[in-house]
């Protein structure tokens with residue numbers, strides 16, 4: 001079984017549009033939406049949820065105020081400023097490290113499980129899908145990404161699928177790391193803006209750091225062709241394949257409004273050309289992956 | 291006054307709004323809290339100097355004192371320590387630096403050393419006071435860098451904070467104590483869906499907020515309709531404009547080339563100042 005993660009570094013480069021198009025093109029794949037912080041894939045794929053699984057993230061300190069003698073030791077030893085002056089736990093700050101529980105002389109503090117989101121196993125018109133929703137402000141997005149990937153692997157085993165297509169989160173932090181560790185390849189979707197280039201370089205170094213091969217796809221390449229050439233040169237110098245260039249188009253937004261992938265959408269005179277382009281890119285990606 | 295610029299989804303124009311707003315004001319401070327992908331300076335082009343490293347205290351074990359009792363690994367909630375038959379292994383990137391293992395070790399075998407996870411940089415003698423945080427590659431401790439960065443906010447000045455995208459902990463760390471939050475979105479199904487997530491964050495934190503609709507003429511009307519229905523102020527609408535897109539791609543703040551926008555950002559700032567003062571009313 002192979003795993004492919006689509007990432008972008010910078011948000012809004014069209015990553016999910018392309019991931020959804022890939023999902024519709026892949027013949028025998030499981031789809032995993034690991035952009036758990038702002039999952040959007042379901043808006044296009046309309047998954048029918050078959051199973052919902054609670055996700056528990058980090059634990060949280062709970063103070064039994066009837067036992068507390070207000071000695072302040074917990075507050076003093078908490079390195080995350082998660083205990084207020086009146087000895088209450090600030091849920092947004094608490095990392096669940098357990099130091100306060102250990103230190104409390106009255107045994108007033110325990111660590112409790114905290115539901116931090118939900119994962120879903122679903123069926124879509126393109127095959128099985130694993131996705132999730134992180135509760136607002138939660139810490140453990142990397143953990144939830146790992147959880148979704150584990151569920152996607154279960155689905156792949158259950159339905160005998162050969163590929164997992166992972167829509168990764170933006171950025172370079174813990175959730176990105178969790179979405180690419182151990183995959184066979186990442187496809188980076190970028191755009192020819194200075195921010196796109198900067199984030200591309202950063203996210204490629206993250207992939208390099210974990211020894212994961214990468215290919216690049218340049219979206220809206222005609223917004224700035226000079227920058228596009230810069231990206232192509234940069235990739236060539238670093239031995240990375242550019243698998244495709246996609247022109248600026250209103251098609252992705254138009255398709256999105258109709259809850260369709262760009263491959264299914266035909267309401268624009270350039271739809272056919274656009275789909276063909278994505279098809280070519282998908283084939284190049286598959287070639288690199290295998 | 292502290293104003294955060296946030297968005298549920300990346301790529302909606304958050305940095306554009308933050309940079310152009312800061313440049314339109316006089317004496318503003320700008321903080322790039324998107325420490326995984328700090329992009330403000332691509333538009334400012336300032337010379338930056340290192341202000342400080344961001345460190346996490348991480349344990350080291352003195353083999354001579356350690357009797358491999360296993361208490362440290364039993365305690366660690368993040369599996370950052372493993373006690374093997376002959377050795378204690380530490381996985382630094384998993385360590386949150388809570389200090390618990392040092393406390394529980396019965397043999398005082400653990401001490402802590404600083405491990406660098408990021409850096410804070412600042413501008414010198416530029417038009418704007420600008421600070422940014424930068425997370426080291428391969429490091430997961432995003433919020434820590436954001437918190438260190440926020441220590442540099444001058445409470446007596448106007449601070450503009452470019453928050454990271456999403457709704458998870460780094461966003462909370464960036465917007466928690468601000469006076470007002472500007473949510474930047476686009477009027478597409480993705481934009482609308484992610485805006486609703488961002489609205490949940492605002493409601494939970496009790497921060498007054500308004501919306502800027504970017505590329506307002508691409509997509510449909512769902513964002514605007516929703517804002518009107520919910521009584522959410524629409525602070526500004528920015529149309530899709532190839533000139534703006536081109537300037538963006540070149541890293542040029544568009545207020546510098548299209549000065550009429552400076553007035554619009556000043557008006558936005560005045561509105562935000564008024565709206566933030568209304569937050570103390572009981573019915574907001």
Ligand code: SF4
Pocket residue numbers: 060061077078079080081082083089093094095096097098099100101388
């Ligand atoms: S569990 Fe850790 S972070 Fe949470 S309150 Fe206790 S000491 Fe602070």
Ligand code: SF4
Pocket residue numbers: 063067068069070071072073074075087103104105106107108109
């Ligand atoms: S350490 Fe225990 S007794 Fe002391 S203030 Fe904290 S909860 Fe209360």
Ligand code: SF4
Pocket residue numbers: 351355356357358359360361362363373378394395396397398399400
């Ligand atoms: S708690 Fe201290 S003595 Fe025990 S295994 Fe850990 S380092 Fe060694």
Ligand code: SF4
Pocket residue numbers: 097347348349365366367368369370371384385386387388389390391392
């Ligand atoms: S400092 Fe805390 S997180 Fe780090 S290894 Fe020790 S117990 Fe674990």
